[in-house]
Amino acid sequence: MDKASASSKPSAPAKASAPPVTTLRDLAAALKVSHSTVSRALRDSPHISPARRKEIQEAAERMGYRPNAIATLLGHQRHTGQKHQVTSEIAWINYWTDPKKLRSFEEFNLYWKGASKRAEEAGYRLEEFHCGGELNPLRLEKILVARNIHAILIPPHGGVQPPADWDKIDWKKFGIVRLGYSVPSPCAHLVTSNHLTCGMLAIENMWRLGYKRIGFVATPNQHFLFRAGFLLKQTLQLKEQPPVFTFLSSDNHLAKLPTFSKWLKKNRLDAILTDLAETRPMLDQLGYRVPEDIGLAATSILDGNADAGIDQNSEEIGRVAVETLLSLLNNNEYGIPPIVREIVITGTWVDGSTLPPR
Numbered sequence: 475m476d477k478a479s480a481s482s483k484p485s486a487p488a489k490a491s492a493p494p495v496t497t498l499r500d501l502a503a504a505l506k507v508s509h510s511t512v513s514r515a516l517r518d519s520p521h522i523s524p525a526r527r528k529e530i531q532e533a534a535e536r537m538g539y540r541p542n543a544i545a546t547l548l549g550h551q552r553h554t555g556q557k558h559q560v561t562s563e564i565a566w567i568n569y570w571t572d573p574k575k576l577r578s579f580e581e582f583n584l585y586w587k588g589a590s591k592r593a594e595e596a597g598y599r600l601e602e603f604h605c606g607g608e609l610n611p612l613r614l615e616k617i618l619v620a621r622n623i624h625a626i627l628i629p630p631h632g633g634v635q636p637p638a639d640w641d642k643i644d645w646k647k648f649g650i651v652r653l654g655y656s657v658p659s660p661c662a663h664l665v666t667s668n669h670l671t672c673g674m675l676a677i678e679n680m681w682r683l684g685y686k687r688i689g690f691v692a693t694p695n696q697h698f699l700f701r702a703g704f705l706l707k708q709t710l711q712l713k714e715q716p717p718v719f720t721f722l723s724s725d726n727h728l729a730k731l732p733t734f735s736k737w738l739k740k741n742r743l744d745a746i747l748t749d750l751a752e753t754r755p756m757l758d759q760l761g762y763r764v765p766e767d768i769g770l771a772a773t774s775i776l777d778g779n780a781d782a783g784i785d786q787n788s789e790e791i792g793r794v795a796v797e798t799l800l801s802l803l804n805n806n807e808y809g810i811p812p813i814v815r816e817i818v819i820t821g822t823w824v825d826g827s828t829l830p831p832r
Contacts, residue, residue, distance in 0.1 A: 496537045496538050500537065501534055501537060504533065505529070505530060505533055507526075515527045515530035515531060516530065516531060516534060562598055562599060563598060563599050563623045563625070564589075564593050564598050564599070564600050564623070564625040564626070564627060564796065564799065565601060565603055565618055565623050565625065565626045565627070566589070566602045566603065566627050566629060567605065567626060567627070567628050567629070567636075568602055568603060568604050568606075568629065569605045569606065569631060569634065569636040569637070570631060570634050571634055572606075573605075573606055576629060576630075576631075579777050580788075581774050581776045581777050581786060581788045582629060582630055584788035584789040584791075584792060585629060585788055585789075585791055585795070586600070586602075586792060587792060588788070588789035588790060588791065588793040588795075588796075589627060589792035589795055589796045591789075591793065592793040592796040592797060598625075598796075598800075600627070600796075601623075603617075605636075610637060611636065611637060611639040611642060612642060612643070614643070615643045615644060615647070619647060624647060624648050624649060624803075624808065625648065625649045625802075625803055626648045626649065626799075627651055627652075627653065627795055627796070627799065628650065628651070628652045628653065628657050628662075629653045629654075630654040630656045630657070631656050631657050635657070640659065641659055643660075645660045645808075645809045645810050646809035647808065647809075648809070649799055649802035649807060650662035650799075650809075651663050651665060651795050651796075651798050651802070653665060653666065653791065653792070653795055661810055662810060662811065662814065663798055663802070663811060663814055663815040663816075663817070664814070664815075664817070665791055665794050665817045666817075666819070667788075667791060667818065667819055667821055668818035668819060668820050668821060669773075671818075671820060671821070672773065672786065673704040673773075674704070675784065675823050676747050676773070676783065676784055676823065677747070678823075679771075679823045679825075680747065680769070680771060680829065683769075683829060683830070683831045684831055684832030685744050685745035685769055685829070687741060687742060687744050687745070688744070688745045688746070688747060689737070689738075689741060689743045689745070689746045690704050690720045690747050691734075691746055691747070691748040691749075691750055692748065692773075693750065704720070704747065731759065731760070734760070735760050738768075743768060744768060744769060744832070745768060745769035745770070745771065746768060746769070746770055746771070747771045747772075747773065748770065748771070748772060748773065748778060749773040749774065749778060750778070751778055751779040752779075753770065753779065754770060754779045754780065754828075755779075757770070764828055765827065765829060769782075769828065769830070769832075770828040770829060771783040771784075771828065771829045773786075774788075775824050775826065776788065780828040780829070781826030781827055782824060782825055782828045782829035783823075783824060783826070783829075784821045784822070784823060785821060785822045785823075785824050787819050787820070787821060787822060790819050791819050794817055794819060798815070798817060
């Protein structure tokens with residue numbers, strides 16, 4: 475090849491470079507203040523005026539600033555004199571037989587979204603570990619430690635429980651928060667919906683809409699606190715409202731269809747509160763029209779196959795779970811706590827077409 479040909483050879487395209495990371499000092503330079511002022515404003519320090527805090531926080535959002543999780547924890551450890559390995563990842567442990575099924579429930583998917591967003595804001599990344607039958611707990615522990623991950627979120631597992639070796643994990647190596655009650659071990663702090671008040675809220679609003687004979691349909695071992703709130707509300711106002719009827723379905727819903735039919739006819743219900751998406755098709759099979767013949771409300775409007783009922787504010791549950799986990803990391807609180815904190819998030823009632831006013 476001659477020199478002319480060589481010189482005319484096109485050069486390889488340049489590799490795209492990653493966008494620059496905005497630092498505290500970048501913010502300080504843009505706003506013409508010290509980086510310590512920026513740091514204090516982002517931590518809502520009362521030593522910075524509200525107007526200045528707002529200005530700095532808005533600039534941080536506009537410039538895409540994200541805190542460095544490792545630097546934050548190291549700074550906290552220098553301040554407190556405590557030391558522990560730090561990480562910029564949080565593990566979301568999924569032992570469902572079919573891992574994709576966990577987040578097919580919109581309620582749990584919003585747990586993930588709320589947790590992931592809050593983790594990102596704090597400089598962390600939420601990573602899902604699909605364990606299933608392929609990754610036993612002791613192997614999982616070794617992987618997490620090797621990757622310097624010491625923060626764990628345990629999402630709901632419904633009727634699926636982690637394998638027997640689960641309790642052999644050395645939990646002292648990890649900060650742990652559970653989402654809900656379905657995984658009882660380890661007995662770590664948890665964040666969940668306030669099922670008791672949600673049950674009371676549901677009955678209160680079903681009465682408000684004019685329904686008098688209300689039944690509750692649920693799986694045998696789920697939402698016992700919903701049932702408690704459901705029954706407590708009627709007990710408190712027994713003189714003002716007629717009794718409410720409860721029906722507990724089996725997991726094999728269709729096998730219980732004849733029993734379900736007898737229960738509906740015996741109690742002459744005008745509405746049902748349920749945690750089962752299958753309740754509506756069961757009513758369809760028995761010839762009941764929703765809402766013409768019977769009103770329907772769900773304990774979760776996201777997954778209950780009814781647009782009236784409780785919004786459990788699931789994204790907030792995920793966000794608060796990460797907030798709780800971050801507080802454990804900042805305070806070097808690892809392992810199973812001597813006193814368990816249960817943080818419950820209040821739900822919201824939503825009117826809908828499946829439960830119109832009577």
